Amino acid sequence: MDAFTTHTGRAVPLRRSNVDTDQIIPAVWLKQVSRTGFEKGLFAAWREDPSFVLNDPAYEGASILVSGPDFGTGSSREHAVWALQQYGFRVVIASRFGDIFRNNSTKMGLLPVVLPEDVVKRLQDAAEADPKTEITVDLVERQVRSGDLVASFEIDDYTRWRLLEGLDDIGLTLRHADAIEEYENGRQPWLPTTV
Amino acid sequence: MGRTLAEKVWEQHVVRRAEGEPDLLYIDLHLIHEVTSPQAFDGLRMAGRTVRRPELTIATEDHNVPTVLGPISDPVSRTQVETLRKNAAEFGIRLHPMGDAGQGVVHIIGPQFGLTQPGMTIVCGDSHTSTHGAFGAIAFGIGTSEVEHVLATQTLPAYRPKTMAIEVKGELPVGVTAKDLILAIIAKIGTGGGQGHIVEYRGEAVRKLSMEGRMTVCNMSIEAGARAGLIAPDETTFEYLRGRPHAPSGEDWDRAVDYWKTLRTDDDAVFDKVVEIDAATLTPFVTWGTNPGQGAPLGSAVPSPEQFADPVERSAAERALEYMGLTAGTPLRDIQVDTVFVGSCTNGRIEDLRAAAEILRGRKVVTRTLIVPGSMGVKKAAEEEGLHEVFKAAGAEWREAGCSMCLGMNPDTLKPGERSASTSNRNFEGRQGKGGRTHLVSPQVAAATAVTGRLTAPADL
Ligand code: SF4
Numbered sequence: 001m002d003a004f005t006t007h008t009g010r011a012v013p014l015r016r017s018n019v020d021t022d023q024i025i026p027a028v029w030l031k032q033v034s035r036t037g038f039e040k041g042l043f044a045a046w047r048e049d050p051s052f053v054l055n056d057p058a059y060e061g062a063s064i065l066v067s068g069p070d071f072g073t074g075s076s077r078e079h080a081v082w083a084l085q086q087y088g089f090r091v092v093i094a095s096r097f098g099d100i101f102r103n104n105s106t107k108m109g110l111l112p113v114v115l116p117e118d119v120v121k122r123l124q125d126a127a128e129a130d131p132k133t134e135i136t137v138d139l140v141e142r143q144v145r146s147g148d149l150v151a152s153f154e155i156d157d158y159t160r161w162r163l164l165e166g167l168d169d170i171g172l173t174l175r176h177a178d179a180i181e182e183y184e185n186g187r188q189p190w191l192p193t194t195v
Numbered sequence: 196m197g198r199t200l201a202e203k204v205w206e207q208h209v210v211r212r213a214e215g216e217p218d219l220l221y222i223d224l225h226l227i228h229e230v231t232s233p234q235a236f237d238g239l240r241m242a243g244r245t246v247r248r249p250e251l252t253i254a255t256e257d258h259n260v261p262t263v264l265g266p267i268s269d270p271v272s273r274t275q276v277e278t279l280r281k282n283a284a285e286f287g288i289r290l291h292p293m294g295d296a297g298q299g300v301v302h303i304i305g306p307q308f309g310l311t312q313p314g315m316t317i318v319c320g321d322s323h324t325s326t327h328g329a330f331g332a333i334a335f336g337i338g339t340s341e342v343e344h345v346l347a348t349q350t351l352p353a354y355r356p357k358t359m360a361i362e363v364k365g366e367l368p369v370g371v372t373a374k375d376l377i378l379a380i381i382a383k384i385g386t387g388g389g390q391g392h393i394v395e396y397r398g399e400a401v402r403k404l405s406m407e408g409r410m411t412v413c414n415m416s417i418e419a420g421a422r423a424g425l426i427a428p429d430e431t432t433f434e435y436l437r438g439r440p441h442a443p444s445g446e447d448w449d450r451a452v453d454y455w456k457t458l459r460t461d462d463d464a465v466f467d468k469v470v471e472i473d474a475a476t477l478t479p480f481v482t483w484g485t486n487p488g489q490g491a492p493l494g495s496a497v498p499s500p501e502q503f504a505d506p507v508e509r510s511a512a513e514r515a516l517e518y519m520g521l522t523a524g525t526p527l528r529d530i531q532v533d534t535v536f537v538g539s540c541t542n543g544r545i546e547d548l549r550a551a552a553e554i555l556r557g558r559k560v561v562t563r564t565l566i567v568p569g570s571m572g573v574k575k576a577a578e579e580e581g582l583h584e585v586f587k588a589a590g591a592e593w594r595e596a597g598c599s600m601c602l603g604m605n606p607d608t609l610k611p612g613e614r615s616a617s618t619s620n621r622n623f624e625g626r627q628g629k630g631g632r633t634h635l636v637s638p639q640v641a642a643a644t645a646v647t648g649r650l651t652a653p654a655d656l
Contacts (some may be wrong), residue, residue: 015510016511016514017507017508017510017511018386018485018486018511020486020621020623022602022621022623022624022625022626023623023624023625026603026625026629027258027602027603027604027626028603028604030230030231030258030604031230031259031269031271031272031274031275031604032271032275033233033234033237033274033275033278034233034234034237035234035237045624045625045629068507069387069507070386070387070420073386073387073420073486074322074417074418074621074623075321075322075621076231076320076321076322076336076337076338077230077231077338078231078234078320078338078339078340079339081338096387096390097390098390098420099356099390099391099420099422100322100335100336100337100338100417103337103338103341104338104339104340104341107338107340107341108340117507156354157215158215158216158217169340169344169352170242170244170343170344170347170348172352173219173344173347173348173350173352174347174348176210176211176219177348179210179211179219180210180219180221180247180348180349180350183210183221184221184349187221187223188450188451188454189447190443190447190448190450190451191223191312191315192223192224192309192310192312192441192442192443193250193251193441194224194249194250194251194252194253194288194289194310194441195250195289
């Protein structure tokens with residue numbers, strides 16, 4: 001996973017709520033067995049509409065998605081995170097996220113930032129008024145800054161540390177192999193196995 | 196202070212706890228399927244890691260499989276299924292491939308084999324893993340990075356979610372099903388209502404549900420945004436499990452039941468959030484929009500966006516009506532459908548098929564009607580009871596097991612603009628095929644709708 005400390009970029013205002021992961025990447029795109037090439041499937045159905053915001057050349061190269069509430073609900077497909085990252089997004093800002101999507105994001109180094117709905121609206125308004133508006137997302141200070149707007153966001157210390165260091169979860173867990181083994185020795189004998 | 200069921204099961208699985216870190220949680224059962232696992236196995240190979248406990252892992256082919264006999268014609272789907280076969284063989288994981296008697300939708304086969312038991316932790320790279328919570332297990336969906344993590348370590352780092360009680364008071368009226376109940380719950384609390392929580396479904400109406408009904412309810416916990424949903428195990432649970440291939444037997448059974456009986460929320464336990472639902476007021480429930488929270492009683496009409504005070508909900512409703520091609524004020528019973536789908540991990544079990552057959556017996560369908568058993572085991576049971584003959588006589592299609600029309604990954608899809616009454620769990624835009632329009636319903640309403648071609652309750656026939 002790539003480390004995330006601070007990122008400054010332009011933003012795409014996505015004025016929709018309940019952006020489920022079936023919209024972020026439709027199921028037909030999930031048939032791939034590789035981890036690459038998902039940017040083409042990002043919002044595939046919506047992108048067929050020429051007026052969809054991602055089709056506006058003014059937002060080309062933007063790296064921060066600012067969405068309505070309940071972003072990433074529904075299916076657990078991590079492909080949604082891959083698609084956003086491969087398209088070029090480093091951050092998604094919304095007032096609420098689907099739990100699994102948020103988890104998947106932090107495993108991959110895509111930063112989900114929770115801000116109050118009125119702040120999200122202000123950022124959307126700013127990006128709409130001037131697509132060149134830059135937003136800085138500072139994980140060190142847990143802050144989002146744009147023009148005279150400064151907003152703090154919450155993220156737990158552990159996840160923040162992992163993102164700042166770009167650490168692989170599995171490697172961290174394997175440091176506790178002894179504890180896992182000890183736990184396994186105490187498991188109830190009736191628990192099922194698949195063999 | 197007492198503890199909730201979810202807290203008890205969680206505590207039982209903590210491998211390591213440290214200040215300022217998520218708990219390291221042991222995983223008792225890991226279910227995998229072809230869609231969310233290939234990149235996880237690749238990750239293992241790249242890092243030179245192995246599967247720590249292949250015997251706590253089971254794989255099935257479900258999302259991509261066609262539900263008519265024969266090979267997979269789409270080469271991309273076929274590659275994905277073949278990749279799972281290769282990975283299962285390489286890492287020593289039991290797999291139920293297409294055509295195998297044990298094959299089926301991942302959340303149907305776990306309970307069917309007796310692998311899903313009270314007090315366990317169960318994960319799968321699939322959000323409907325919450326289904327298994329019906330047995331009093333903590334079961335939740337994970338992404339592919341976490342699939343890799345569980346394969347490599349049999350654990351997951353996670354913060355314990357908050358707890359939420361959904362108290363269903365009173366009894367469900369005759370003709371009102373588990374599906375109607377969960378759709379009504381989601382409409383009440385919203386698609387984000389359960390975010391960050393494990394929901395425990397409680398109350399008389401829940402206790403009276405069969406295991407299959409409980410699975411339908413827990414299955415859709417994710418549609419309310421919940422991390423997981425569960426129900427305390429009781430005699431209904433034990434009876435369902437007794438004698439299943441992987442259930443404990445002999446002395447182990449007695450010891451297991453003694454333990455399972457302790458798996459209930461203490462009387463003095465406190466939930467972080469409590470929601471009450473009055474079961475007695477419920478009627479058959481259907482969705483009209485493009486998220487599972489956009490539902491209403493079948494007897495009502497398509498709502499007008501102005502009815503929603505919240506501006507976000509209002510604009511979501513406007514968009515949904517446009518996508519669904521519906522006009523506010525239209526009675527839901529007047530909505531015509533092209534296709535009826537009975538199946539999925541929500542309603543693809545034997546009781547669901549029995550319920551549909553009861554309505555279709557001696558009647559004819561007027562729409563394209565797909566009846567898809569959730570597993571080959573369910574298919575066999577249904578055929579032993581002769582249900583397939585009932586479906587065929589009614590003019591419905593009787594298929595092989597798979598996810599089928601629950602999602603547009605296999606040949607069973609809607610065409611753009613087509614409308615379905617579906618017993619699945621998601622009415623998202625394009626979920627059943629690009630441009631398809633989905634109304635979520637119970638198996639009973641699905642069957643009655645197939646007979647009239649309009650959204651219909653059995654009582655209307
Ligand atoms: S039946 Fe539908 S919800 Fe269930 S696992 Fe298959 S695709 Fe997912």
